[in-house]
Amino acid sequence: MWSYGEMDRLRAATKSDHVESPVSIEQVGQRTRSFDWLSASGQALHWVESVPSRGGSVVGTWTQARGLQLGTVDVGNSVHAYGGGPYAASSGGIWTTTAADGQIWLNDKIQYTRDQRQHGDLVFNDGLLLAVRESSDRDQLIAINPATHRTQVIHEASFIASPRLNRGRLTWMQWGSAVMPWDSAEVWVADYDPAGSLTRMKLIAGGPDESASQPRWGPDGHLYFMSDRSGWWNLYRTAGQAIVPVAAMQAECAPAPWELGYSTYAFLPQGRLAVITQVGPESRLALVAGDGTWHDLPTPYTSLKPYLAAADDRLSVIGSAPAISQQIALVPTSGTDQIEVVRHSNEDPQAVSCVSVPEEISVPSGGADVTVIFYPAQGIGPRRPTPVIVRAHAGPTYQAEIRLDWEVQFFTSRGFAVADVDYRGSTGYGRTYRKALDGRWGELDVIDCQNAARHLIHTGCAMPTAIFITGASAGGYTALKAVCTPDTPFALAVARSAIINPGDWITTAPRFQRPHAAILSHPNADVTPDEVCRPVAMIHGGADTVAPAADAVDLAASLKSRGLLANLVVLPDVGHYLRSPQAIKAALDAELAAYRTVLTDLGL
Known part of the structure; x- marks a missing residue:
C-alpha cells in the first residue's frame, strides 16, 4: 500500500522536476493494453x-x-x-x-x-x-x-445478473425496469430442477433502498452477497433465517455494477475470506478471519480492478499504482512480500522511470469535502502555477483512480498539471455521497469541479487564465455544463463522447441506462447552447450508441454560430469508448491542439 509519505519519496525518485522527453501519442496507444x-x-x-x-x-x-x-x-x-x-x-x-x-x-x-x-x-x-x-x-x-x-430458460425478469448454481440451489440478482442496480437490486434463491423449473423462490436481500449484488455460495454452504444496507457496500451471509455481516467496515467492498461479472471477494482456506475495499479513490485488500475480524493485506497497489480470485492460498489481482502500470499478480496471504507478477500491461521497465506522481487534496465544496487527485506538471517543480486540466471522471457513479494513466502522463510531460475530481455522486464514499447527484446532475458535479479549480488557483498550483476542464461520457456532460456559468474559472471545455441532452437521453439511452437518466435529470439539465460562455472542443464516435453523435453535431453548429466552437472531431465507425490507438491518437491530437490555441492566445 502506498502511503503518501512513500508517494513523496516516489515523486523524488521519478525525477518529476525533469522531463527527458514527452510521452508520445503513439506510446499512449501502445500502452492501453488492459486486463479484466x-x-x-x-x-x-x-x-x-x-x-x-x-x-x-x-x-x-x-x-x-x-x-x-x-x-x-x-x-x-x-x-x-x-x-x-x-x-x-x-x-x-x-x-x-x-x-x-x-x-x-x-x-x-x-x-x-x-x-x-x-x-x-x-x-x-x-x-x-x-x-x-x-x-x-x-x-x-x-x-x-x-x-x-x-x-433452457429458467427465469425471466427486467434485469438479471450473477447466476450461481450449487448442488441444485440457484442464486442470482435482479432489479426492475425503473431503477439502477446500484440504487435498488435484489438477491434471490431457488431450488433448480433438472427439467428447468424453479421452486421455493425466496427473496434474500435488497429492495427500494438497498442494493444487493454478487451472490455466491460459500464452501460452508451459506449464501454470501454484497449489500449497502449499512450505507456502505459490505459483505454479508445467510445464517439460518438471519443475515449477518461478515466484516463490517466503513468502506466500499463492491463497485457500482455497471458491467456484468464483478467479483470483489474470494474464499480462502481455513475459513478465511479476502475482500477488495475502497475508501475514496484508493483500493486495498482486506483479509477476513472466520470470526469477522479483518486487517489490510499490504500490496504495492493503490488501484485494484473489481476482480479477485483465490489460487490456493494466494490471491490473483489486477493492480496498478502511480508508477506501476496495470499487471496481473499473485499475492500471498501469509504476510510475505513475494508477489508473483504473471502479466504486465507494459513490458518496458524503463517506461515508468519518469512519471508525475499524484497527491491527494481535500477541497471543501457545498458542505462536502471533495477529493482531488493532483498530478503536477513534470519539469516545473512543486506548487508553481502551471496550466491545469481538471478531469471529471466518466461516472457519475465511478471514481478517480490512483494509478498510472498514460493519458495523464501525456499532458504532464508537456507542462500541464492534471486534477481528477471525485465530485459528489462518486463511488468510494458511501451510499449518501453516491446518491447526492440524483436530480442535481450538471449542478453539484459542476460546483465541485469549479471549486477544485478555484482551490488550485488559490493555492498557487494553477494559472488563473489557463485552467481547463475535460471529461468523457457523463464527465463530458459535466465539462460542458461547467462552462455554462459566467463566473466559471475554466477557459475551455473538452468533451469526449459527451451526453448532451439528459432530457432526450431518457429515451435514447440504452435500456439499462434509461432509469439513470431519469433519476439524475431535472428541467434545466440539458446543455443549452446560449448558456455556454467559453470555447468548447468535442470529440465523438460516429457509431456511438450510448450518446448519439447527432447531439454533438447539433451543439457544435450552434456554438460555431456564436464563435465558441474550438473544434469538432467525429470519428467514423467509433463507438462510445475510444479504444483503438487510432481513435486515441485523434482524440489527444484534438485535445492538445485546443489547449495550445488558448495558451497561444494568452501569449504562453
Whole structure:
C-alpha cells in the first residue's frame, strides 16, 4: 500500500522536476493494453486482455507449468449496453461470447446459440453453463447442457445478473425496469430442477433502498452477497433465517455494477475470506478471519480492478499504482512480500522511470469535502502555477483512480498539471455521497469541479487564465455544463463522447441506462447552447450508441454560430469508448491542439 509519505519519496525518485522527453501519442496507444474479468480454476488463471493493435480483446490463460496462452477470437458482448462476463472456464474448455454478435461458443469451435440476442455473465456450475440473455425489453437466465446442446430458460425478469448454481440451489440478482442496480437490486434463491423449473423462490436481500449484488455460495454452504444496507457496500451471509455481516467496515467492498461479472471477494482456506475495499479513490485488500475480524493485506497497489480470485492460498489481482502500470499478480496471504507478477500491461521497465506522481487534496465544496487527485506538471517543480486540466471522471457513479494513466502522463510531460475530481455522486464514499447527484446532475458535479479549480488557483498550483476542464461520457456532460456559468474559472471545455441532452437521453439511452437518466435529470439539465460562455472542443464516435453523435453535431453548429466552437472531431465507425490507438491518437491530437490555441492566445 502506498502511503503518501512513500508517494513523496516516489515523486523524488521519478525525477518529476525533469522531463527527458514527452510521452508520445503513439506510446499512449501502445500502452492501453488492459486486463479484466480475472478468474481462477484449478491451477490456471484466466482473464480478458485487450489488444490495442486490433481494437479487440482475447481470453488469456496462465499456468505455472505452461506459461501464457492467448486466444485468437475477439470476445465480448453488449448485454445491458456495457457487457461483461464474456467467458467461463470448465473442464471441457473455455466458453466465450463473441464480440461481433454476443453468441456463445465453446473453445472457439462449437457454437451453442444462434439468435439476435446478446449473451453474457457466463459461469459454469454443476455441469451446466449459465448465462444472461438480453431481449429488447427483459432478461432471461438460461442454462445450456454441453452434452445435449439443450438451452433452457429458467427465469425471466427486467434485469438479471450473477447466476450461481450449487448442488441444485440457484442464486442470482435482479432489479426492475425503473431503477439502477446500484440504487435498488435484489438477491434471490431457488431450488433448480433438472427439467428447468424453479421452486421455493425466496427473496434474500435488497429492495427500494438497498442494493444487493454478487451472490455466491460459500464452501460452508451459506449464501454470501454484497449489500449497502449499512450505507456502505459490505459483505454479508445467510445464517439460518438471519443475515449477518461478515466484516463490517466503513468502506466500499463492491463497485457500482455497471458491467456484468464483478467479483470483489474470494474464499480462502481455513475459513478465511479476502475482500477488495475502497475508501475514496484508493483500493486495498482486506483479509477476513472466520470470526469477522479483518486487517489490510499490504500490496504495492493503490488501484485494484473489481476482480479477485483465490489460487490456493494466494490471491490473483489486477493492480496498478502511480508508477506501476496495470499487471496481473499473485499475492500471498501469509504476510510475505513475494508477489508473483504473471502479466504486465507494459513490458518496458524503463517506461515508468519518469512519471508525475499524484497527491491527494481535500477541497471543501457545498458542505462536502471533495477529493482531488493532483498530478503536477513534470519539469516545473512543486506548487508553481502551471496550466491545469481538471478531469471529471466518466461516472457519475465511478471514481478517480490512483494509478498510472498514460493519458495523464501525456499532458504532464508537456507542462500541464492534471486534477481528477471525485465530485459528489462518486463511488468510494458511501451510499449518501453516491446518491447526492440524483436530480442535481450538471449542478453539484459542476460546483465541485469549479471549486477544485478555484482551490488550485488559490493555492498557487494553477494559472488563473489557463485552467481547463475535460471529461468523457457523463464527465463530458459535466465539462460542458461547467462552462455554462459566467463566473466559471475554466477557459475551455473538452468533451469526449459527451451526453448532451439528459432530457432526450431518457429515451435514447440504452435500456439499462434509461432509469439513470431519469433519476439524475431535472428541467434545466440539458446543455443549452446560449448558456455556454467559453470555447468548447468535442470529440465523438460516429457509431456511438450510448450518446448519439447527432447531439454533438447539433451543439457544435450552434456554438460555431456564436464563435465558441474550438473544434469538432467525429470519428467514423467509433463507438462510445475510444479504444483503438487510432481513435486515441485523434482524440489527444484534438485535445492538445485546443489547449495550445488558448495558451497561444494568452501569449504562453
